[in-house]
Amino acid sequence: xxxxxxxxxxxxxxxxxxxxxxxxxxxxxxxxxxxxxxxxxxxxxxxxxxxxxxxxxxxxxxxxxxxxxxxxxxxxxxxxxxxxxxxxxxxxxxxxxxxxxxxxxxxxxxxxxxxxxxxxxxxxxxxxxxxxxxxxxxxxxxxxxxxxxxxxxxxxxxxxxxxxxxxxxxxxxxxxxxxxxxxxxxxxxxxxxxxxxxxxxxxxxxxxxxxxxxxxxxxxxxxxxxxxxxxxxxxxxxxxxxxxxxxxxxxxxxxxxxxxxxxxxxxxxxxxxxxxxxxxxxxxxxxxxxxxxxxxxxxxxxxxxxxxxxxx
Amino acid sequence: xxxxxxxxxxxxxxxxxxxxxxxxxxxxxxxxxxxxxxxxxxxxxxxxxxxxxxxxxxxxxxxxxxxxxxxxxxxxxxxxxxxxxxxxxxxxxxxxxxxxxxxxxxxxxxxxxxxxxxxxxxxxxxxxxxxxxxxxxxxxxxxxxxxxxxxxxxxxxxxxxxxxxxxxxxxxxxxxxxxxxxxxxxxxxxxxxxxxxxxxxxxxxxxxxxxxxxxxxxxxxxxxxxxxxxxxxxxxxxxxxxxxxxxxxxxxxxxxxxxxxxxxxxxxxxxxxxxxxxxxxxxxxxxxxxxxxxxxxxxxxxxxxxxxxxxx
Numbered sequence: 001x002x003x004x005x006x007x008x009x010x011x012x013x014x015x016x017x018x019x020x021x022x023x024x025x026x027x028x029x030x031x032x033x034x035x036x037x038x039x040x041x042x043x044x045x046x047x048x049x050x051x052x053x054x055x056x057x058x059x060x061x062x063x064x065x066x067x068x069x070x071x072x073x074x075x076x077x078x079x080x081x082x083x084x085x086x087x088x089x090x091x092x093x094x095x096x097x098x099x100x101x102x103x104x105x106x107x108x109x110x111x112x113x114x115x116x117x118x119x120x121x122x123x124x125x126x127x128x129x130x131x132x133x134x135x136x137x138x139x140x141x142x143x144x145x146x147x148x149x150x151x152x153x154x155x156x157x158x159x160x161x162x163x164x165x166x167x168x169x170x171x172x173x174x175x176x177x178x179x180x181x182x183x184x185x186x187x188x189x190x191x192x193x194x195x196x197x198x199x200x201x202x203x204x205x206x207x208x209x210x211x212x213x214x215x216x217x218x219x220x221x222x223x224x225x226x227x228x229x230x231x232x233x234x235x236x237x238x239x240x241x242x243x244x245x246x247x248x249x250x251x252x253x254x255x256x257x258x259x260x261x262x263x264x265x266x267x268x269x270x271x272x273x274x275x276x277x278x279x280x281x282x283x284x285x286x287x288x289x290x291x292x293x294x295x296x297x298x299x300x301x302x303x304x305x306x307x308x309x310x311x312x
Numbered sequence: 313x314x315x316x317x318x319x320x321x322x323x324x325x326x327x328x329x330x331x332x333x334x335x336x337x338x339x340x341x342x343x344x345x346x347x348x349x350x351x352x353x354x355x356x357x358x359x360x361x362x363x364x365x366x367x368x369x370x371x372x373x374x375x376x377x378x379x380x381x382x383x384x385x386x387x388x389x390x391x392x393x394x395x396x397x398x399x400x401x402x403x404x405x406x407x408x409x410x411x412x413x414x415x416x417x418x419x420x421x422x423x424x425x426x427x428x429x430x431x432x433x434x435x436x437x438x439x440x441x442x443x444x445x446x447x448x449x450x451x452x453x454x455x456x457x458x459x460x461x462x463x464x465x466x467x468x469x470x471x472x473x474x475x476x477x478x479x480x481x482x483x484x485x486x487x488x489x490x491x492x493x494x495x496x497x498x499x500x501x502x503x504x505x506x507x508x509x510x511x512x513x514x515x516x517x518x519x520x521x522x523x524x525x526x527x528x529x530x531x532x533x534x535x536x537x538x539x540x541x542x543x544x545x546x547x548x549x550x551x552x553x554x555x556x557x558x559x560x561x562x563x564x565x566x567x568x569x570x571x572x573x574x575x576x577x578x579x580x581x582x583x584x585x586x587x588x589x590x591x592x593x594x595x596x597x598x599x600x601x602x603x604x605x606x607x608x609x610x611x612x613x614x615x616x617x618x619x620x621x622x623x624x
Contacts, residue, residue, distance in 0.1 A: 126463075127462070127463055139546075141547075143455065143460065148455065148547075149548070150439070150547060150548020150549070151438075151439055151548050151549060151550040152548055152586070153548070154544075154545070154548045154586065155546070155547055155548035156546065156548075157545045157546075157548070158545055158546055160545055160582060160583075161541065161542055161545050161546075162538075163475075172580050172581070172582035172583070173579050173580030173581055173582060173583070174576070174579065174580045174582075174583065226474075229473065230473055230542065230546060231546065232466075233466070233469045233470055233472055233473050234451075234467070234468065234469075234470055234473075234542060234543065234546040234547060235453075235460075235462060235467055235546060235547060236461070236462020236463050236464055236465070236466045236467035236468075236469070237462070237463060238463040264486070267485050267486065268484050268485030268486045269484070269485055270472060270484035270485060270486075271472075271484070271485070271486065274464070274466065
């Protein structure tokens with residue numbers, strides 16, 4: 001049985017899947033902070049999962065772990081994960097030593113991309129981009145059924161493509177990055193309410209007719225649609241699946257993005273020919289996409305996708 | 313022996329390569345216009361090539377043809393190639409019937425991408441984007457040694473990513489597309505001289521200290537660098553090879569692009585970590601990259617790259 005862990009900033013989710021990729025068990029614990037905290041909460045989650053499915057951690061065939069930060073999948077090292085308080089941690093080695101099973105480490109958006117691809121029933125040669133809209137903005141790419149990390153692991157870092165030379169300064173040092181106009185943190189800056197879900201607050205205010213909220217929402221949705229356009233024009237994936245915290249908004253978010261893409265299709269015969277509205281959907285709600293994706297990555301290292309590990 | 317043809321707007325280039333991809337023979341003829349003209353000039357080029365290498369066209373193992381336009385590689389149909397006067401032509405079928413050898417049709421930028429990958433000595437798992445700067449702007453992608461066309465054959469169409477909402481209207485119906493600010497036609501519009509090489513005229517005027525020319529050149533080069541950034545942040549290819557008519561400018565063009573990328577690296581630690589200047593070079597000069605790439609594609613249809621056809 002393969003196991004996947006999604007280490008989030010507040011909670012850690014662990015799942016066990018069978019050979020066909022079906023979820024056998026699932027547990028959730030609070031995420032610790034810093035190296036000791038993260039290792040302890042992850043080990044705790046995996047012991048609980050083992051109990052839940054009636055094995056010991058040594059009985060796990062492989063453990064894949066998704067981490068919100070920069071990782072080196074080959075060495076299992078987390079280079080940098082600011083929300084977890086990690087700055088250089090051999091997480092793969094640490095976990096493997098404590099649990100007695102092979103461990104691989106992956107960026108969480110890449111893991112979620114592979115998980116969504118699997119949970120939506122896709123297989124090679126199909127391709128997909130997973131556009132993660134959370135505090136930041138980044139994408140994961142599954143090309144011809146396999147995770148595409150790129151040459152240095154930075155494929156899908158479209159949040160740092162500048163789209164507005166007069167825009168705000170990004171933490172990356174550039175101005176007007178896509179992440180500064182199409183993410184949760186962007187909305188929190190443009191529509192400050194102090195709530196934990198700024199995009200929901202924005203949509204609610206716009207729905208009540210607040211003129212400024214309507215304008216901020218329009219710009220936000222336009223920029224999300226721009227991210228879709230960059231992905232399709234550059235990589236030409238079959239479809240773009242939008243995931244991440246913001247997608248808890250559900251259909252109103254998808255409807256707004258579809259409306260922008262339909263408007264563009266009226267203005268541009270070229271864009272119309274790409275049929276973008278048909279190619280954008282939300283990630284399956286209520287499913288642990290990143291944990292399942294981490295389990296699919298398992299202990300196989302780079303560029304191994306669901307297609308290869310699913311039974312024929 | 314495999315044969316490749318690059319049908320350009322003015323000339324048609326045909327090459328024969330051996331099993332290792334070395335060029336055995338090369339001919340050039342003027343390109344005809346319209347369906348009859350293009351078929352006639354292509355057949356003529358291939359008969360001359362056959363004479364030059366001492367065989368008949370029936371002796372060609374495969375014929376790959378690169379066309380500047382929209383093609384369907386599976387059927388060998390040219391959907392649309394405005395510079396050749398083609399609007400729906402079963403070029404593959406026509407040529408195969410007249411020459412007695414299997415023919416495959418590919419977009420010319422894709423063919424050039426694969427040709428450059430091969431001529432630069434690359435092989436899987438290496439990846440490359442070929443950024444074609446000619447009248448327009450488009451890219452071809454070679455991922456893990458294989459041509460990546462995308463799900464609908466539009467991978468690399470980054471020329472139609474808008475970068476300036478206040479920019480000029482593009483023929484695609486959008487405003488401020490990358491192609492409108494970083495291509496030969498863009499420079500011809502911004503720096504009208506009536507010469508056949510507007511970018512060369514622009515660089516020469518800027519070198520003499522013309523203030524407006526310096527400004528136009530700066531914007532042009534900035535936008536070329538932006539195209540590089542889009543490709544690396546989205547697909548994270550090992551490197552970006554710039555080709556197309558504009559690259560006859562040679563080192564001054566590359567130096568100018570490198571200077572922009574180095575400036576960005578000073579402003580952004582994130583961009584600095586990507587080491588973009590080390591990852592951008594020009595296509596090998598004086599070599600028939602598109603014709604060689606077309607020969608490598610041969611008669612194998614979709615998603616077949618050099619890596620697969622090169623001897624081990």
